[in-house]
Amino acid sequence: MTDYKMVATTMAGLEEVLAAELKKTGAREIEAHNRAVSFVGDKGFMYKANFTLRTALRILKPLHTFTINNADDLYNEVKKLQWDQYLSIEKTFAIDCVLNSDLFLNSQFPSLKAKDAIADYFREHAGVPGGKRPNVDKENPDVLIQLHIFRNQCTVSLDSSGASLHKRGYRMEADRAPISEVLAAGLVLLSGWDKKSSLVDFMCGSGTILIEAALLAANIPPGYFRNSFGFETWLDYDESLFKTIRESAIERISEQDFFLYGCDISALAVEKAHENATAANVDDVLKIVKRDFKDMDPPVPNGMVIINPPYGEKIKEQQLGELYKDIGDVLKKRYKGYTAWIITSNKEAAKQIGLHASRRFTVFNGGLECKFMRFELYEGSKKQSKTDKNKS
Numbered sequence: 185m186t187d188y189k190m191v192a193t194t195m196a197g198l199e200e201v202l203a204a205e206l207k208k209t210g211a212r213e214i215e216a217h218n219r220a221v222s223f224v225g226d227k228g229f230m231y232k233a234n235f236t237l238r239t240a241l242r243i244l245k246p247l248h249t250f251t252i253n254n255a256d257d258l259y260n261e262v263k264k265l266q267w268d269q270y271l272s273i274e275k276t277f278a279i280d281c282v283l284n285s286d287l288f289l290n291s292q293f294p295s296l297k298a299k300d301a302i303a304d305y306f307r308e309h310a311g312v313p314g315g316k317r318p319n320v321d322k323e324n325p326d327v328l329i330q331l332h333i334f335r336n337q338c339t340v341s342l343d344s345s346g347a348s349l350h351k352r353g354y355r356m357e358a359d360r361a362p363i364s365e366v367l368a369a370g371l372v373l374l375s376g377w378d379k380k381s382s383l384v385d386f387m388c389g390s391g392t393i394l395i396e397a398a399l400l401a402a403n404i405p406p407g408y409f410r411n412s413f414g415f416e417t418w419l420d421y422d423e424s425l426f427k428t429i430r431e432s433a434i435e436r437i438s439e440q441d442f443f444l445y446g447c448d449i450s451a452l453a454v455e456k457a458h459e460n461a462t463a464a465n466v467d468d469v470l471k472i473v474k475r476d477f478k479d480m481d482p483p484v485p486n487g488m489v490i491i492n493p494p495y496g497e498k499i500k501e502q503q504l505g506e507l508y509k510d511i512g513d514v515l516k517k518r519y520k521g522y523t524a525w526i527i528t529s530n531k532e533a534a535k536q537i538g539l540h541a542s543r544r545f546t547v548f549n550g551g552l553e554c555k556f557m558r559f560e561l562y563e564g565s566k567k568q569s570k571t572d573k574n575k576s
């Protein structure tokens with residue numbers, strides 16, 4: 185089976201996490217870029233990457249990279265590709281353009297030029313009577329093509345994922361904007377959670393962080409609940425190969441003896457969290473209740489807390505400061521012996537936590553630049569904790 189270069193896209197701040205995932209999965213020639221990681225593998229690895237990577241958004245197969253100075257250059261270079269290797273007139277396609285260039289005012293124009301080039305290729309080269317060509321289907325195409333234009337460099341790729349890989353397939357509608365599954369998985373991996381100690385999210389919302397942690401601990405592939413991937417409608421799709429890879433990954437699912445704990449003040453959020461946990465088949469290891477976080481006691485003496493509190497879009501600054509102060513007070517008084525991780529985009533509110541962050545990562549939640557901060561919650565004084573460590 186032929187090896188080729190691929191690109192896995194991700195969220196800003198998760199590049200190194202994704203690179204580590206790819207290395208563990210068996211990829212070669214791994215290089216981290218801005219919001220992406222390139223690697224080398226074969227068709228089977230492309231299937232495996234889509235099915236098992238937790239922090240990837242899309243797996244792209246680059247076809248052609250070239251320099252452009254205008255729309256005609258784009259049209260001519262796209263038309264050079266042998267599109268009948270990837271499309272037939274019975275297939276539908278769509279073009280997604282990621283644009284960071286002054287050459288075009290918006291992403292729609294280069295997408296249209298590329299569409300015209302593909303249509304003209306089939307009219308001129310496919311030898312089909314009547315000049316038939318594949319139809320465009322923006323909603324559910326058989327083949328999704330990506331144009332990535334940065335300054336005057338353009339890369340044409342096939343998108344093997346179809347729908348973004350953050351759409352796992354287990355999540356129902358939430359009562360408020362939930363954290364992305366990919367970011368939630370990335371936070372759990374960044375935290376260094378050991379997959380067996382107690383994990384608490386006392387602002388759990390619809391449960392995404394806890395569910396992604398449970399999937400990780402049980403080695404349940406993130407693609408397990410999806411109905412389809414983009415590569416399944418490609419001309420060279422190998423159904424037998426994908427079945428083998430899928431079954432191999434499923435065989436590695438393990439029965440873990442652990443519990444994850446969460447609460448939320450919203451009854452609707454808790455209801456959705458239970459529905460999502462059931463859909464993800466991890467409801468037996470998640471204990472989520474309706475409760476104010478100030479009233480939730482740690483389930484066991486030691487463990488980890490990961491929370492995604494409000495950042496302030498719908499809360500007054502004074503109220504937000506009070507909320508973060510309450511978070512800090514609860515951690516200091518009740519969660520001694522734990523390690524706490526908090527993600528927020530609000531620097532001023534974060535100061536109200538009243539704890540020193542021992543580590544910080546910069547990540548993005550949607551378009552918001554956030555800090556993911558670790559707080560060590562020592563039993564007794566910090567000085568005493570260090571003394572105890574030195575004795576041991």
